[in-house]
Amino acid sequence: MIGIKLTFSSRYLSQHSISQKKGTIIELVDRAFFLSNPKFHQKILEFVIKVLLENDYPLDFIFDIIQEKIKSLVNKKTLIQTNVRTSDSIDKNNEKNGLIYSPIY
Numbered sequence: 001m002i003g004i005k006l007t008f009s010s011r012y013l014s015q016h017s018i019s020q021k022k023g024t025i026i027e028l029v030d031r032a033f034f035l036s037n038p039k040f041h042q043k044i045l046e047f048v049i050k051v052l053l054e055n056d057y058p059l060d061f062i063f064d065i066i067q068e069k070i071k072s073l074v075n076k077k078t079l080i081q082t083n084v085r086t087s088d089s090i091d092k093n094n095e096k097n098g099l100i101y102s103p104i105y
Contacts, residue, residue, distance in 0.1 A: 021057060025065040028052075033073060 032044040052062050
């Protein structure tokens, strides 16, 4: 079982606009990935989907937004890894020239 705060009401009103529903799903997915250990990600995503379905969110809408968000997270991770490799090679080249390079994030 995953840990849930006692104050969690599991109510996400379905009469909100589409953009608010999308934001709710994105926020829940962000919390699932950024605030938990990777070994719990699947259980937490299943819980998020269950709660959203109980609040009358359409299943295909839930999956579309989750898929979009996960792709975004994977792309960001790939970009960060690429930037680290690029900055490492720039650092090595600049060390030869006596230059100091400080990446800004």
